[in-house]
Amino acid sequence: MSLSGAWYLGLAAIVFTIGAIGLMVRRNVLIMFMCIELMLNAANLTFVTFARMLHDIGGQAVVFFVLVVAAAEVVVGLGIVVTNFRRRATTVADDLDSLKG
Amino acid sequence: MVHATLLLASTRPTWPDILVFAASAAVILVGAVGVVTSRNPVHAALSLVMTLFGVAVLFIEQEADFLAAVQIIVYAGAIVVLFLFVIMFLGVDRAEDISVEPLMGQRPLAFVFSAITLGGVLAMAATAHWVTGARQVVGPIEGHVAGPNSPAGEPAQLGKQLFTTYLFAFEATAALLVIAVVGAVVLARRPPTVHAEQEDTTDSELSA
Numbered sequence: 001m002s003l004s005g006a007w008y009l010g011l012a013a014i015v016f017t018i019g020a021i022g023l024m025v026r027r028n029v030l031i032m033f034m035c036i037e038l039m040l041n042a043a044n045l046t047f048v049t050f051a052r053m054l055h056d057i058g059g060q061a062v063v064f065f066v067l068v069v070a071a072a073e074v075v076v077g078l079g080i081v082v083t084n085f086r087r088r089a090t091t092v093a094d095d096l097d098s099l100k101g
Numbered sequence: 102m103v104h105a106t107l108l109l110a111s112t113r114p115t116w117p118d119i120l121v122f123a124a125s126a127a128v129i130l131v132g133a134v135g136v137v138t139s140r141n142p143v144h145a146a147l148s149l150v151m152t153l154f155g156v157a158v159l160f161i162e163q164e165a166d167f168l169a170a171v172q173i174i175v176y177a178g179a180i181v182v183l184f185l186f187v188i189m190f191l192g193v194d195r196a197e198d199i200s201v202e203p204l205m206g207q208r209p210l211a212f213v214f215s216a217i218t219l220g221g222v223l224a225m226a227a228t229a230h231w232v233t234g235a236r237q238v239v240g241p242i243e244g245h246v247a248g249p250n251s252p253a254g255e256p257a258q259l260g261k262q263l264f265t266t267y268l269f270a271f272e273a274t275a276a277l278l279v280i281a282v283v284g285a286v287v288l289a290r291r292p293p294t295v296h297a298e299q300e301d302t303t304d305s306e307l308s309a
Binding site: 002003004006007008009010011013014015017018019020021022024025026027028030031033034035037038041044045048049051052054055056057058060061063064065067068069070071072073074075076078079080081082083085091092094 | 134146153172188203211226288
């Protein structure tokens with residue numbers, strides 16, 4: 001028998017917080033994307049934990065969809081990063097200040 | 102009330118379970134901190150792989166074997182490789198200076214608000230039940246799908262639910278992936294109005 005779900009959920013909360021801090025603190029767009037992946041993984045871990053605690057396959061099915069959405073998000077996001085890099089030669093979010101008044 | 106007693110009736114974990122959880126939790130946390138603190142994007146991507154492997158181990162520990170395999174194949178095999186490809190393609194695999202704080206007071210504020218949120222969530226969870234509700238609404242995690250000779254186990258159940266209960270969502274993800282592919286192609290394409298000989302001068306002008 002595995003550990004109680006509280007341990008897994010606590011770990012997921014900590015990982016989500018680390019990802020959120022990274023998203024707020026870092027300026028490199030690529031690393032900000034990786035922090036989003038961290039947060040999505042923390043959410044996946046909670047879904048799998050709830051699936052085990054309730055003995056319900058529904059939680060695992062949701063994880064499947066989260067994976068698909070994460071893949072689509074990364075594809076489009078990195079496409080935007082590459083397009084932007086061609087114009088401005090930077091991946092730092094602070095340098096994208098064309099709309100600044 | 103069956104579910105409350107069943108949730109509390111879990112047997113005591115054995116020491117291999119504790120060892121596996123502790124090891125993967127350490128791997129996950131070290132990787133997560135590595136993603137945030139790495140100065141080189143390549144190191145951040147490799148730390149992300151570390152975290153993803155740890156999460157996959159915890160998936161296996163929680164009877165989600167199929168999702169663990171998908172996690173490795175899709176995340177570590179596709180998404181991180183895509184990240185690394187873009188990092189190498191753009192040539193931004195240099196260490197950057199993260200000691201300067203571009204926005205005054207942003208980092209302390211980010212830490213304070215994140216700590217408040219995390220502490221609130223953990224305190225709320227410690228004083229309340231982690232999970233409530235009916236058990237097995239969609240279906241059991243394991244078991245035979247139809248008859249005694251039919252496929253059994255967690256992948257079979259997951260497949261059955263994906264193509265029955267979640268069929269609409271499944272089709273919607275198909276549409277989403279097609280949209281993402283079209284979007285990526287449109288973004289990656291250079292503007293057709295610029296001719297090949299003009300393109301070099303335009304690029305140099307833009308980067309200048």
